[in-house]
Amino acid sequence: MLAPPSPVTVEIIVNGTPRRACVEPRTTLVDFLREHLGLTGTHIGCEHGICGACSVLLEGEPVRACCLFALQVEGLSVTTVEGLAPARGELSRLQNAFCEAHALQCGYCTPGMLIACHDLLARNPRPSEEEIREAIGGNLCRCTGYQQIVDAVKLASGQEAAHG
Amino acid sequence: MAKFGLSQPLRRIEDPRLLKGGGRYTDDIALPGAAHGHVLRSPHAAARIRSVDTAAALRVPGVLAVITAKEWREEGLGEIPCIIPLKNRDGSERASTPRGALAEDRVRHVGDPVAFIVAETPKAAKDAAEAVVVDYEVLPSVTDLDAAHRPGAPPVWDHVPNNIAFDWEAGDRAKADALFAQAAHVTRLTVVNNRVVVASMEVRAAAAEYDAGEGKFTLYAGTQGSWLVKNLLAESVFRLPPEKFRVVTPDVGGGFGMKLYLYAEYALVCMAARRLGRPVKWTSERTEAFLSDTHGRDNITLGELALDKDGKFLALRTRNYANMGAYLSTFAPFIPTGAGTKVLASVYDFQAIHAHVLGVLTNTVPVDAYRGAGRPESNYLVERLIDTAARELGMDRIELRRRNMVPRSAMPYVTAIGQRYDSGDFAAVLDAALRKADWAGFPARRAESARRGRRRGIGLAYYLEATGGSPTERAEIRFAPDGMVEVLVGTQSTGQGHETAYAMLTSHELGIPIDRIRVVQGDSDVIPTGGGTGGARSLYSEGQAILATTATVIEKGKQAASEHLEAAVADIEFTPQGGRFSVVGTDRGVGILDLARIQRERAAKGEPATLLDAAEVAEIRAHTFPNGCHIAEVEVDPDTGLVGIARYIVVDDVGHAINPLIVRGQVHGGVAQGIGQAVHERTAYDPESGQLLSASFMDYALPRAEDLPDIEVELIEVPCETNPLGVKGAGEAGAVGSPPAVMNALVDALSDDGVRHLDMPATPEAVWKAIHGAKAA
Ligand code: FES
Ligand code: FES
Numbered sequence: 001m002l003a004p005p006s007p008v009t010v011e012i013i014v015n016g017t018p019r020r021a022c023v024e025p026r027t028t029l030v031d032f033l034r035e036h037l038g039l040t041g042t043h044i045g046c047e048h049g050i051c052g053a054c055s056v057l058l059e060g061e062p063v064r065a066c067c068l069f070a071l072q073v074e075g076l077s078v079t080t081v082e083g084l085a086p087a088r089g090e091l092s093r094l095q096n097a098f099c100e101a102h103a104l105q106c107g108y109c110t111p112g113m114l115i116a117c118h119d120l121l122a123r124n125p126r127p128s129e130e131e132i133r134e135a136i137g138g139n140l141c142r143c144t145g146y147q148q149i150v151d152a153v154k155l156a157s158g159q160e161a162a163h164g
Numbered sequence: 165m166a167k168f169g170l171s172q173p174l175r176r177i178e179d180p181r182l183l184k185g186g187g188r189y190t191d192d193i194a195l196p197g198a199a200h201g202h203v204l205r206s207p208h209a210a211a212r213i214r215s216v217d218t219a220a221a222l223r224v225p226g227v228l229a230v231i232t233a234k235e236w237r238e239e240g241l242g243e244i245p246c247i248i249p250l251k252n253r254d255g256s257e258r259a260s261t262p263r264g265a266l267a268e269d270r271v272r273h274v275g276d277p278v279a280f281i282v283a284e285t286p287k288a289a290k291d292a293a294e295a296v297v298v299d300y301e302v303l304p305s306v307t308d309l310d311a312a313h314r315p316g317a318p319p320v321w322d323h324v325p326n327n328i329a330f331d332w333e334a335g336d337r338a339k340a341d342a343l344f345a346q347a348a349h350v351t352r353l354t355v356v357n358n359r360v361v362v363a364s365m366e367v368r369a370a371a372a373e374y375d376a377g378e379g380k381f382t383l384y385a386g387t388q389g390s391w392l393v394k395n396l397l398a399e400s401v402f403r404l405p406p407e408k409f410r411v412v413t414p415d416v417g418g419g420f421g422m423k424l425y426l427y428a429e430y431a432l433v434c435m436a437a438r439r440l441g442r443p444v445k446w447t448s449e450r451t452e453a454f455l456s457d458t459h460g461r462d463n464i465t466l467g468e469l470a471l472d473k474d475g476k477f478l479a480l481r482t483r484n485y486a487n488m489g490a491y492l493s494t495f496a497p498f499i500p501t502g503a504g505t506k507v508l509a510s511v512y513d514f515q516a517i518h519a520h521v522l523g524v525l526t527n528t529v530p531v532d533a534y535r536g537a538g539r540p541e542s543n544y545l546v547e548r549l550i551d552t553a554a555r556e557l558g559m560d561r562i563e564l565r566r567r568n569m570v571p572r573s574a575m576p577y578v579t580a581i582g583q584r585y586d587s588g589d590f591a592a593v594l595d596a597a598l599r600k601a602d603w604a605g606f607p608a609r610r611a612e613s614a615r616r617g618r619r620r621g622i623g624l625a626y627y628l629e630a631t632g633g634s635p636t637e638r639a640e641i642r643f644a645p646d647g648m649v650e651v652l653v654g655t656q657s658t659g660q661g662h663e664t665a666y667a668m669l670t671s672h673e674l675g676i677p678i679d680r681i682r683v684v685q686g687d688s689d690v691i692p693t694g695g696g697t698g699g700a701r702s703l704y705s706e707g708q709a710i711l712a713t714t715a716t717v718i719e720k721g722k723q724a725a726s727e728h729l730e731a732a733v734a735d736i737e738f739t740p741q742g743g744r745f746s747v748v749g750t751d752r753g754v755g756i757l758d759l760a761r762i763q764r765e766r767a768a769k770g771e772p773a774t775l776l777d778a779a780e781v782a783e784i785r786a787h788t789f790p791n792g793c794h795i796a797e798v799e800v801d802p803d804t805g806l807v808g809i810a811r812y813i814v815v816d817d818v819g820h821a822i823n824p825l826i827v828r829g830q831v832h833g834g835v836a837q838g839i840g841q842a843v844h845e846r847t848a849y850d851p852e853s854g855q856l857l858s859a860s861f862m863d864y865a866l867p868r869a870e871d872l873p874d875i876e877v878e879l880i881e882v883p884c885e886t887n888p889l890g891v892k893g894a895g896e897a898g899a900v901g902s903p904p905a906v907m908n909a910l911v912d913a914l915s916d917d918g919v920r921h922l923d924m925p926a927t928p929e930a931v932w933k934a935i936h937g938a939k940a941a
Contacts, residue, residue: 024287040192041185043417045365046450050861053365081185091183099179102825105833106659107182108189108365108417133869140861142365142418143659145836145898146869148829 010070014039015083025071029063030054032070033080041081041111045140052139053108055115056080062119081111084118094118094156103152105143112139117153126157174823176664177678178657187415190369190386195443198371199228201433202289203446204279204296205455206271209305209527209854210318213269213278217297221281224295226288228440231280231432233268241265241435244428245400246492250330250501253520258330261321261491261525265401265428265435271300272320272490273527274855275455280432282444305527307849309464309487312526320490320525329488329523330497334505335581339516340470343479347470351553356923357541357903359462359487359847360840361864362534364658366417367453371445372433381409381434386416388424389656389696390688396426396494397434409434413686419658420837421533422457424698425494429456454859459847460534462487463500467545469553477568479516480508480580482545488523489530496532497523503632504538509579510546510628511590511791512568517580527854533698535837535899539629547625547904551911552921561908562598565626566591576885583630585789586885588817593880594626597793597815600878609797613810619800619935620810621913625904628791631704631893634695639709640779641670641717643760649676651710652684652779654694655702660895661826665703666710668822669889673714674756675743693781701784703822707889709782716778721745721756724763724774728754786886790893792816794835794901796909802917805932807843807910809873814901816877819884819892827894832875834898840867841899842906846925 010027011020014037021036028047033039033056045053047066054065057079065078084092091099094117104110113136120127120135127135132153136146154160181187218230243262250258267276279296283289304318311317312327320327344350370385381402387393390411398406416423429446436444448456465484472478486500505519554561570577572589579585598604606622613620640652651670655662667681684690695705718738725745726733735748738756746753754762759776766773797811814831821827844865848857858864883890903924910926911919917935 024285026287034192035194038194039185040189041187043189043366044191045367046861048450048860048862051365051450081183085184091180095180095183098183099175102176102829104179104182105661105829106364106366106416106418107178107187108659110182110187111185114183129874136869138868140365140866140868142363142420142837142866143833144829145832145834145875146872147832147875150869 008071010074012070012073013077015079023070025069027070028066029068029070029073030065033065039080039082043108043111045109052112052116055112055139057115057119062115081114084114094121097152097156101148101152101155103144103149109139109141113141113149120153121157126159127153174664174668176661177667178661178663189366189415189417190371190384191447193371193384193414195371195373195445198443198445199282199284199440200286200289201280201282201436201444201446202286202293203277203429203452204281204293205452206267206274206276206278208271208300208302209274209307210303211271211300212303213267213271214299214301216279218279220297221292221295224288224292226284227281227292228284229282229436230292230296231266231436232278233264233266236264236266239435241431242401242403244426244431245396246494246496248495248498250332250497252331253333258497258523259321259324261329263491265431273529275529276490277428280436282436282440305854307526307528307854308851309462309485309524309526313485313522313524320527324525327525329492329525332501332521333519335518336516337518340479340481340518343516344468344470344481347478348473349471349557351469351549351556352466353549353552353921354464354466355545355548357461357463357465357544358841358845358924359531360460360534360845361454361847362420362422362457362460363453363866364418364420364422367448367450368423368427368429368457369447370430370433371443372437373443374434374437374441376441379408381437383409383411383430383434384414385411385430386423387411387413387656388419388658388698389694390686391654391694392424392696393426393430394688397431401431410689413656416656416658420535421460421537421698423658424533424696425458450861451859454864455529455856458493458532459489459529460531461541461841462531463541465541465545467549469549471553475557475559475564475567477512477514480514481518482508483520485522485524487526487528487531489526489528491530493530493532496530499533499538500541504542505581506583507539507628507630508542508546508581509583510543511570511588511626513570514580528849535834536629536896539896540900540903543625543627543900544904548907551908562624565594586786587882588789588791589882590626590791593791593815593817594793596878596880597795597813600815600876601795601811601813603795613799619802619913620797621909621911622795622797623905623907623909623912624793624795625901625908626793627897627901628789629897629900630787630789631701632787634701634705635784636781637695637705637709637784638693638779638781639706639713640691641713642777643764645764647680648682649680650682650684652691653706654691654696655706656685656697658697660702660830661823662702665822665826666706669707669710670714673711673740674717675740676756680757701893704788704884704887704889704891704893705782705784707891708784708887709780711888712780712782713778716780717776720774720776720778721759724759724776725754727774728759728762788819788884788886788892790816790818790897792897792901794905796905798906798909798913800910800913800931802935805928805930805935807926807931809839809906812873812875814875814877814898815880816897817880817882817892818894818897820881820890821879822891824879827879828877830894831877831898834896835875835902836867836872838899838902839872839906842903842924843926844871846927
């Protein structure tokens with residue numbers, strides 16, 4: 001059996017701060033964040049690119065952190081759920097709307113959902129219901145049935161969410 | 165001072181933490197010095213294990229241990245048990261399917277655990293698993309329920325003839341048969357209730373540490389109640405006193421029944437932690453979850469409905485084959501029997517019911533409770549039967565239901581299968597749903613769809629569910645030194661928002677602001693007993709325990725206040741509004757939090773004091789019966805067979821809704837799972853090899869945001885009469901009503917194509933075949 005290749009040092013700018021760790025080259029970005037930096041807000045739901053739980057923003061674009069090696073994003077800037085709130089102890093407008101509309105139950109898909117919705121609102125400040133459903137179409141949630149997530153995005157974008 | 169009453173859409177207490185990435189799920193727990201486990205699983209559906217050679221694996225750098233059934237036996241460890249006794253029709257006991265955590269001489273499904281490799285890193289453990297050499301003699305296997313109980317099917321267990329683990333019945337056979345003999349019409353229908361993979365978004369994980377000095381294990385795992393797992397570890401696996409185990413359940417990313425049980429991996433991390441003298445952690449991968457988490461449903465049921473000449477139901481007979489998988493899981497035999505059959509009467513008046521259930525073993529992942537656990541299966545059968553009967557009789561399907569519904573005036577009502585319904589206004593709920601759905605306006609919508617070349621159908625299902633679970637529940641209230649009021653509960657939230665609901669209830673009873681209340685759950689050392697969460701039992705059972713405890717707090721508070729205010733106890737009154745004890749007819753009084761603090765300070769100084777802390781165990785005497793009406797409209801593209809859900813309406817009676825926001829969320833989530841089961845989720849085994857073909861999210865279709873409609877929910881509160889809160893439970897209801905509503909709508913959509921019945925899941929392929937096959941015939 002081959003011994004694993006020797007560790008490499010990777011530096012990534014995470015939520016505005018350069019963070020460095022010495023890892024096996026096969027370490028994925030999500031493992032780098034969770035295990036080496038202790039940022040456990042980013043979750044793993046499938047480790048094969050389908051569920052969206054591991055979504056983070058890479059240079060502002062949503063990506064699946066389970067499908068990237070940490071090495072591949074060396075020197076780039078990554079935003080995780082821990083970096084979405086404007087300040088410590090506060091919630092972003094979107095996070096607040098998630099709370100208001102009951103858009104989370106177990107909270108496991110939530111970090112990925114927030115990343116997807118954050119990206120949507122950055123591109124499209126007043127998305128339609130259809131556009132919202134499309135934007136979160138790559139994020140699985142087993143708890144909510146998605147509707148209250150749609151409502152939350154509407155709320156965050158200043159639109160009435162008129163649902164029963 | 166913020167003061168919230170009941171029946172308010174209060175924002176959840178747990179949310180800010182979860183929204184900021186501050187949730188703490190099992191895999192987020194990093195125990196210092198932890199080693200990592202990986203499970204080597206059987207690649208075969210059935211095989212004899214000739215030998216296991218671990219030598220090469222032990223040489224992989226970083227490997228600490230390779231555990232097989234041999235080590236398990238050497239340590240004298242016991243079984244991962246099924247805890248449901250069941251008697252067959254002939255009075256004998258059900259078959260037993262004993263298993264330890266690791267397969268010894270036979271593997272019985274793809275994914276059956278064979279070895280547990282522990283290493284310095286998860287990757288090293290996984291690498292080493294590839295170096296374990298298992299010599300398998302592959303045996304014939306059977307994964308299909310319908311094939312497994314036929315003579316000549318490969319035996320899953322050599323001692324179980326025809327793979328039938330139990331043969332059980334309930335109800336009055338003779339009376340049902342007599343009514344069938346005199347019936348004017350009999351409708352017969354065989355339905356498949358498809359196997360579903362639970363797929364909580366958080367996979368299972370476990371971490372254990374062992375304190376050699378005390379001989380005590382601590383297990384962290386995402387359970388639905390730490391106490392069941394603790395007791396089974398102690399009694400069945402390690403055969404040690406329960407106090408040698410502490411089970412801690414942190415945040416849980418969805419459970420839906422699947423996380424109730426003691427799983428092999430939980431026992432293995434404990435065992436390995438003791439062997440190695442350091443913490444051991446295991447986290448499932450997604451495909452592993454498909455192969456090792458219990459699955460749900462998987463029944464084939466023949467239903468027979470006898471009616472008189474006026475369309476009045478006489479009797480119901482069922483024969484249900486229930487796939488149990490390769491081993492009888494913890495609660496599995498109870499699901500199709502006791503749990504499922506108790507709602508067979510649903511909301512209808514029958515003179516007799518007879519249910520016959522056969523539990524069948526197959527070379528598949530074990531099946532156990534999944535959201536609704538038996539009740540969705542029964543409701544699905546009954547509601548499909550009624551639609552089919554209406555069609556056969558040329559009667560309106562609403563009218564047929566109406567004619568047979570139990571009227572409100574008949575409450576309390578005892579059903580033909582022996583359940584006592586305390587409350588319900590089924591006709592009113594039905595009418596509300598028809599109005600909300602604009603049932604009468606459907607033909608216009610159907611015509612509009614037809615102009616676009618689509619087949620539109622409308623379907624209705626009236627469901628009734630019976631909540632269940634542990635017959636007692638405990639609550640404790642502590643006035644903590646930091647000024648917070650702790651509410652210790654025996655249930656376990658896996659996302660339902662219990663923290664909020666219990667805090668609201670406590671606040672309402674004691675007048676304590678919500679932000680001063682801290683709900684504590686999940687730690688078996690802090691909370692001595694608990695019934696856990698399952699069967700939508702939490703609010704009505706924990707709610708009763710909290711009410712009993714707050715009552716004791718108030719009693720003690722009166723005593724303390726009488727000393728503090730120097731008045732007779734009889735003259736002290738408590739006003740929940742504001743949370744004040746006062747002397748009747750005076751303005752002298754003291755707030756509950758101040759009083760608790762004063763008493764605590766006195767006690768600390770060694771002065772006589774009456775603490776307000778209290779704990780009570782409530783006995784849960786009756787089930788509750790949430791019920792409601794679901795109406796689905798579907799639109800089918802005949803060229804592709806694709807089914808879209810165009811509209812979805814729910815009118816629910818879940819009794820008193822303490823937090824309507826949470827209730828709606830529960831209903832939405834349940835409906836989504838039911839729609840998933842009806843049209844998306846297909847669990848496919850290869851009939852030859854027994855491989856699970858749908859073992860990833862690429863192959864198994866969970867409903868996505870674009871697949872689901874807006875779900876309109878209206879709540880009609882018919883208070884439950886058997887608990888003081890009037891609540892009935894909302895956790896499972898959505899998943900009970902939705903499969904029959906969707907399938908009734910789909911059959912309606914395809915009725916002009918000659919389709920009379922369609923089984924779940926109605927995938928595009930199945931629907932296309934139904935349309936085009938029915939035409940050809
Ligand atoms: S964990 Fe990355 S997409 Fe599922
Ligand atoms: S809230 Fe549980 S998976 Fe989305």
